[in-house]
Amino acid sequence: MNHRFFKILIVFLIALTFTKCAKRGRPTGGEKDEIPPILISASPSQESIEFDATKIRIYFDEYVKFKDLNKKLIISPPLKYTPDITPVGTASKVITIKLLDTLKENTTYTINFGNSILDNNEGNILESFKYVFSTGKHVDSLQISGDITDAFSRKTASDILVMLYEMDSTFNDSIIYKEKPTYVTSTLDSTNFELTNLKEGKYLLMALKQPNNNYIYKPKQDKIGFYKEPITLPIDTTFKISLFKEILPFKLVKALETSKGHIIFGYEGNAENLSVTLLDTVPSNFKPEIVFEQEKDTLSYWFKAIEKDSLLFEVTNLNYKDTITVKLKSAKKDSLVLTSALKSNTLNPRDTFAIRSRIPISKIDPSKISIFDKDTIAIPFTSEVNSYKNKLYLKFEQQFEQQYAIKVLPNGISDAFGDVNDTLSYNLRTKKLEDYGVINLQVSNVTSPIIIQIITEKDELIASKAISSNQLVTFKNLLPKKYIARAIFDDNENGKWDTGNYLLKTHPEKTIYFDKLLEVRANWDYNETFLLK
Secondary structure (H helix, E strand, O other): OOHHHHHHHHHHHHHHHHHHOOOOOOOOOOOOOOOOOOEEEEEOOOOEOOOOOOEEEEEEEEEEEEOOHHHHOEEEOOOOOOOEEEOOOOOEEEEEEEOOOOOOOOOEEEEEEEOOEEEOOOOOEEOOEEEEEEOOOOOOOEEEEEEEEEOOOOOOOOOOEEEEEEOOOOOOHHHHHOOOOOEEEEOOOOOEEEEEEEOOEEEEEEEEEOOOOOOOOOOOOOEEEEOOOOEEEOOOOEEEEEEEOOOOOOEEEEEEEEEOOEEEEEEEOOOOOOEEEEOOOOOOOOOOEEEEEOOOOEEEEEOOOOOOOEEEEEEEEOOEEEEEEEEOOOOOOOOOOEEEOOOOOEOOOOOOEEEEEOOOEEEEOHHHEEEEEOOOOEOOOEEEEOOOOOEEEEEOOOOOOOEEEEEEOOOOEEEOOOOEOOOEEEEEEOOOHHHOEEEEEEEEOOOOOEEEEEEEOOOOEEEEEEEOOOEEEEEEEEOOOEEEEEEEEOOOOOOOOOOOEOOOOEOOOOEEEOOOOEEOOOOOEEEEEEEOO
8 A cells, every 4th residue: 555545545534434423522633644755756757767858857746845955965976066956945746956967978876865855744754865867778776885983983973975986097096185976975864874876896985074065085174984995896795984084294384473472383284293493593592492282283482582573494394394484573472370270179189280381381499389288297299391381290199188288489480481470379179088989991802902091971081091901990089970981992002092094095093982881979989891892
């Protein structure tokens, strides 16, 4: 029984019921229509061959409208010009498609509306509707399917483009930066994909998550995933692809003075070997502070003001080399501002107290720093400035249920300009041991170097431990909240997760997330087995 006949039958039975049972009372309005629109016909017909029309008309059994058509419409192979599709902003029983491109010969085309077509009254969605035609003598019918994951994040985005590039005599790896693919589809609201109506051949299979869906890979803004080996159709395989963000080739973006004695060199890409050298002649006492700004893709060059209109620098990084002139025109100098790096006055066992500075710390005098507990007993400590020179760490043995008074006398901290601090005072407290929880993870099936990490639901890193064999990994003194455990397969043993590279044909290091949240309670041990697969 088809849907159209079923609708007619329901209407007939309802009418018959009301005829035989003419009871007084308020009408209920009948059951809600939950049946999506039904295709009646198309001109040219579905799966037409030797297609040469410029206009397509698709007829439905009821009025339909579009929702998010621009986002969900996928045409494969891609066209240079998007067809003119109506109705727009109104409902109709007919969808009209006006083609604006010259079509390729002997090619099967798929116009995939996704879930953008719905009926006008109830909004029932016609899921994954496609119109297919061929300019050749047959309709290609091969297909592949699979799913997409994110190589590092817990959640995979939706609306990911999955593409095939035909590996013919003109193919080279750089084609994805310049040309649209041979075939394309989208995961829409899921992470699964299906490419249909394909012809035999050898292909590159890849995926992109990009903001504008233009099918051309832009490493600066897009995530990419690819299957390492070419695939040859027909093939009976379900493919899995992991998305990742590449590290860009190094490029100097800007160099300018933001305040008196402070020049920033903004860059993109891998700056691991970045070096900035002053080429101008300067006084012998000119001693700059060069600092990489954490998570800002910026190198800061701090110096005491000199009588020059500009400075000439050489910037190098592996194969990159350039000279650049920076004009000195700022009149205002940054002031030394020192604050606690803690968000509150509670010092947790995993915290190290630090004083944060906007300007690089150039010198400290530990004799002008003191730490006392609540009984005014002096606490021994060590001091250390971090590699970014923006934090002074004071390390001491913390006790539970304790209070600490930290004082820094004048001239205890000097910045890159030679400015010094006024008196600084900080009062801290610690909680009871029972206020914290413990996570015990029995990590099994370890066959290579692994990094086990504990993160929050906001992806903040809390703790990390490297292991190379099956063992119990314990994370103590955790604040009561929900945590997530992940394992990074540290193939190169550099202590961090490494992304992939399309041109080098390297995939990202594998990451596995524990399959449930770890809810830590105060004075409680959370025990789980983390089986790596």
